[in-house]
Each structure stands twice: as C-alpha cells, then as structure tokens.
Amino acid sequence: MIPISKPWLRENEKRAADEVLESGILAQGPRVAEFERAFAEYIGVKHGIAASNGTTALHIALLAHGIGAGDEVITTAFTFIASVNAILYTGATPRLIDIDASYNLDASQIKAAITPRTRAIMPVHLFGQPCDMRDIMDIARRHNLVVIEDACQAHGAQFQETRVGTFGTGCFSFYATKNMTTGEGGMITTDDDRVASRARLLINHGMRVRYHHETLGYNFRLTEIAAAIGIEQLKRLDAFNARRAETAAYYDEHLANVRGLELPRVMAQRSHVYHQYTLRVLPAFPLTRDELAAALNARGIGTGIYYPIPVHQQAAVGEYAWTKCSLPRAEECAAQVLALPVHPLVTNDERAYIAQTICEIAG
Ligand SMILES: *Cc1c(COP(=O)(O)O)cnc(C)c1O
Numbered sequence: 171m172i173p174i175s176k177p178w179l180r181e182n183e184k185r186a187a188d189e190v191l192e193s194g195i196l197a198q199g200p201r202v203a204e205f206e207r208a209f210a211e212y213i214g215v216k217h218g219i220a221a222s223n224g225t226t227a228l229h230i231a232l233l234a235h236g237i238g239a240g241d242e243v244i245t246t247a248f249t250f251i252a253s254v255n256a257i258l259y260t261g262a263t264p265r266l267i268d269i270d271a272s273y274n275l276d277a278s279q280i281k282a283a284i285t286p287r288t289r290a291i292m293p294v295h296l297f298g299q300p301c302d303m304r305d306i307m308d309i310a311r312r313h314n315l316v317v318i319e320d321a322c323q324a325h326g327a328q329f330q331e332t333r334v335g336t337f338g339t340g341c342f343s344f345y346a347t348k349n350m351t352t353g354e355g356g357m358i359t360t361d362d363d364r365v366a367s368r369a370r371l372l373i374n375h376g377m378r379v380r381y382h383h384e385t386l387g388y389n390f391r392l393t394e395i396a397a398a399i400g401i402e403q404l405k406r407l408d409a410f411n412a413r414r415a416e417t418a419a420y421y422d423e424h425l426a427n428v429r430g431l432e433l434p435r436v437m438a439q440r441s442h443v444y445h446q447y448t449l450r451v452l453p454a455f456p457l458t459r460d461e462l463a464a465a466l467n468a469r470g471i472g473t474g475i476y477y478p479i480p481v482h483q484q485a486a487v488g489e490y491a492w493t494k495c496s497l498p499r500a501e502e503c504a505a506q507v508l509a510l511p512v513h514p515l516v517t518n519d520e521r522a523y524i525a526q527t528i529c530e531i532a533g
Contacts, residue, residue, distance in 0.1 A: 171467075171470050171471075171472055172470060172471050172472055172511050172516065172520050172523075172524065173472045173511065173513075174472040174473060174474040174509060174510075174511050174513075175346075175347040175474075175511070175513050176513050176515050177346050177347075177351045178406070178410065178513075178514055178515055179399070180402075182402040182405075183398075183399045183402045183403065186201075186398035186399060186401060186402050187395050187398055187399055189398065190394045190395045190398045191395070193394075195394055196393060196394050196395065197391065197393055197394060198391065198394075199394045200394075201394045201395075201397035201398045201401065202220050202391070202392055202393075202394060202397040204397070204401060205218075205220060205392070205397035205398075205400045205401050205404070206218035206219060206220050206357070208401055208404055209342075209357050209359070209400070209404060210359060212326075212333075212404060212407070213333050213335045213336060213340065213359045214332070214333050214336050215335065215336050215340070215359045215360055215361050216360070216361045216363070216366070217358075217359065217360050217361070217362075217363070217365075217366035218357050218358070218359055219357065219358040219359075219360075219366060219369045219370050219373060220355070220356070220357055220373075220391070220392035220397060221355070221356035221357060221358060221373055221390050221391075221392060222354065222355070222356060222389075222390045222391060222392055223343060223344075223345065223354045223355060223356045223390075224252060224320075224322040224341060224342060224343025224344075224345065224348075224356040225252040225255065225256055225343075225356070226356055226373075226388070226390035227322075227341040227342065227343070227356035227357060227358050227390075228252065228253065228256035228292075228318065228320060228322075228341045229256040229259045229260065229388075229390075230358060230369050230372050230373055230388070230390060231256075231318050231339045231341050231358050231365075231369065232256060232257065232259075232260045232262065232290070232318060233260055233368075233369075233372050234339070234358075234365045234368040234369040234372060235289075235290065235316045235318070235339065235365060237257075237260050237262050237289050237290055237316065238260045238261045238262055239260075239261035239262065240261075240262075240287060241260075241261075241262040241263070241287060241288075241289040241290070242262065242263045242264075242265050242285060242287045242288045242289065243257045243262050243263070243264055243265065243288075243289065243290045243291070243292055243318075244264075244265045244267060244280055244283050244284070244288060244290070244291045244292065245257065245264055245265070245266060245267075245275065245291070245292040245293075245294065245320075246266065246267060246268075246269055246274065246275035246293075246294050246296070246481075246500070247266040247267070247268065247269070247480040247481045247482050247495075247497045247500040248269045248273060248275075248296065248477065248480050248481075248497075248499075248500040248503060248504070249294045249296060249320065249477070249481060250322070250476075250477065251481060251484060251486065252322070253292060253294050253320045253481075254266075254481045254487070257292070258487075262289070262290075263287075263490075263492055264481075264492055265283045265285075265288070265492060266481060266482050266492065266493075266495060266497060267279040267280065267283050267497070268497040268498065268499045268500055269497075269499050269500050269503065270499070271435050271437075272296075272299055272435055272436070272437045272440075273296045273297060273299070273448065273503060273507075274293070274294070274295065274296050274299060274300075274301045274302070275293055275294065275301060276499075277301065277302040277305040277306050277309070278305075280305075280306070280309050281309060284309075284313055284315075288313070288315060289315065289316060290315055290316040290317065290318055291306055291309070291310055291315055291316075291317050291318075291338075292317075292318045292319070292320055293306050293317070293319055293320065293338075294320040294322075294323075295319065295320065295321050295323060295324035295327055295334050296323060297323060297434070297442075297444070297445050297446040297447075297448050297476070297509075298323050298324050298327055298349065298414075298442050298443035298444050298445035298446065299324070299327065299434075299436060299437070299440055299442040299443075300324060300327050300328065300329035300334050300440045300441075300442075301319075301329075302329075302437070303329040303330075303332075303334070303337045304329070304330070304439075306337075307337055307338075310338070316338065316339070317337060317338025317339070318338055318339050318341065319334055319335055319337060319338045319339065319340045319341065320341055321334045321335045321340045321341060321342050321359075322341060322342055322343035322345075322348065322356075323343075323348065323349070323445035323446070324349075324443055324445065325342060325348065325349045325350055325407055325411075325443065326349070326407055326408065326411050326443050327440070327441055327442060327443040328440070328441040329439060329440055330439045335359040336359065336361070339358060339359070339360045339362070339365055340357075340358065340359035340360065341356065341357075341358055341359075342356060342357040342358075342359070343355070343356050344356060344357070344396070344400055344403070348445065349407065349410055349411060349414070349443055349445055350400070350403040350404060350406075350407045350410065351399070351400075351403060352392070352396035352397065352399045352400040352403065353396055353399070354396065355392050355396045355397075355400060356392070371384065371385065371387060372385070372387050372388060372390075373387070373388065373389075373390045373391060374387060374389070374391060375387040375388070375389060409514075410514045411443045411444075413514035414443060414444040414445075414512050414513065414514060415442070415443070415444055417444075417447070417512050417514075417516055417521050418434070418442070418444045418447050418512055420521050420522075420525070421433070421447055421510060421512075421521065421524075421525060422434075424522075424525035424526075424529070425449075425525055425528060425529070428455075428528060428529060428532045429454055429455070429532065430451065430452045430453070430454035430455025430456070430532070431449050431450070431451060431452070431455060431528075431532070432449065432450035432452055433449060434447060434448055434449070444512050446474065446476055446509040446512065447509060447510050447511075447512035448476065448507050448508070448509045449507070449508050449509070449510065450503065450506040450507055450508075451506050451507075451508055452506065455532065456531075456532060456533060457531065459475075459505065459506050459507070459508050462508060462528075462531065463475065463508055465531055466524075466527065466528070466531075469527050471510075471511070471523075471524050471527060472511055473508055473509060473510060473511075474508075474509040475507060475508060475509070476507065476509055477504060477507075478504055478505075479504055480497060480500040480501055480504050481493075482494075482495055482497060482500075483501070483504075510524055511524065
C-alpha cells in the first residue's frame, strides 16, 4: 500500500533523539530553545514559542491576544476541527464563512461577518496554500482585528514571497503527518514582544519566576526529544517541500485531461507546499468520490478525505447557534474532495502508477 502520508526520519533524527536520552535533560532544556530560535529564523520572525501541539499553539495564541468569552473569531468552515476547538476553549464564539476555489476562506465574505464583537480573523492555510493575506491584513487593519494564522499545514509556504506565520500570529503543528514532524508538537511565531512573552507565560503554568504563578496557565510545553527531532526536520523542510511540489506538478500534468476531476488551483502570488494534493471528483467523473477512493485502495493506493464533514455540521458542535448556517461551497467540497499521496517518500514509479491507475479508471 502506498500510504497517504509517511514521515521521513533518518539517522540524523535518531542520533539527535539519542543524544537527548544520553544527556538526561528531557524537558525545558537547550533543544527546545534552539528549535524555537531556528524555526523563528526560518519563518522570518523575532520569536518562536514551542508548544505541545498545533491545537495548544492556537489556543495559547488566542489567549495571548486576550481573546475570550464575548468575543467573536471569524474563520473557515472547511478545516480540521482543531481550528474551531481552539476558539471554543477560550470561551469565544466562532463565526464561520465559506471557501473559494482554493479551498481557503473566501476573503470577500469577511466584511459581512464582522460584528461589534469581532476581535480576530483566523485564516487557515489549508492543504499548504496560503490564504489571501493582502486582503485579510487590509481588513484586519481597518477594523482593528487580530490575525491568528492557522499555518498547521503550511510550513514554509509563501504569500508574495513572505512566509506564512509572519503576517499575524502564526501557529504551526508538527504532528506525524505534517510537512515536518516531531511526533506531536507545535510552534507560535510572532514579532510582537508582548504576545510572545504572554504566550510563554501561559504555556508554562503562568510562571516566570519558579513557583510564582501570575495567571492561570497550562502545561503545553514541548519535550526535548521532540525539539531535537524538530531541529533536524527543519534542516530538510525545503527539500521535503520541493519534492512535494514536484510530485504535485507531475499529477497536474498527467491528470490534466481527466474529465470530471478538478485539480488543485494555486491562486496568484502563492507558493503552495502541498501538505495535501486534493482533487475534486465532480459528477462528470464515472465514479463517485467514495467509489474512486475504494477503487484506488483496492489497487494499493492510499487516499485521504480532508474533510468529509464541514465544521458547522459536526456532531460535537451541533448545539451551538453559530452552526445554524448554510455554507454551500464547503458542503459541496466535503462531498467531493479526495487527496492523493504527495509526501516526499512517494517515488517516481509510485506517482506514475497512481496517475496511470486514475486514468485507467476514468476510461
Ligand atoms: C494539524 C492541524 C491542527 C492541529 O494540530 P495538532 O498538532 O494535531 O494539534 C490545526 N489546524 C489544522 C488546519 C491542522 O491541519
């Protein structure tokens, strides 16, 4: 089976993890500090604050901006539930808007969603493609809104030559399937000294001076072993992303003429890092999305459906009034999307087999 995702770990990662074990310093040591510096430098910001995962990074980023009960945060309905859960953890209310042809939140719908309670916009750079950060930052400035970027799928992606995670407060995940991994892990990126200091405080029990707790905090720290692996993964991130882009270009070329498949659309001024290569299986295709997935799986090709249910239709949030909305594009995409293996360990032979198999199925 060609898996839909697979982390690429080598001797460097093993050696780095082993050195941490040998050192006996497993928490709050030099590796976390080094990983924070290296990641911040790579993204192009002053501060990196490591977190236990992408969800806690989002939660802390919102809290560090003082967002909580009574506030509203505008985000997309077509995302992993963690984006919206992080908003709910703070007591704030999500305001979901629909997506455009890039699967990202449609920036032209933000203005209509702004109310006197709106405090923030959370663009999600879905599948590795940046949102329209020019329009989003413009609206945010005019309405005095905070921007929290969910960049959990977009390590290294650029909008107009600038990396995501630098426009607003950036939040990244290093979960096992992401473009770079530490197993579980996360990072907040910011140029704002106050936000950085507040995030650092909240991630470590509200404590700056040992056992003096200034505020209700959390233990959302990253481990030394995770950070050591992250330092090695970061060195290879550009190579990983380049290989993903090359495989995506291969699919673009070899699936271009298949009737009934809509290939990923890369909008102007974006560099896409292809966390996922997501197709839409349209009614003109001879099989339904689920039939195509089953046919590929039967031929040894792993696929993914991200995401089968938009956030506002999830059982977990069904009780909330803000879910009572109709977001037709998100709903339609949820029924049609299918992701193909695009991770850097997919070989040239495998991607040729995948494209050829799809063409055969399409007739
Ligand atoms: C992975 C992911 C998260 C959460 O990250 P975890 O590390 O799994 O907690 C949040 N948002 C998006 C869009 C993600 O893909």
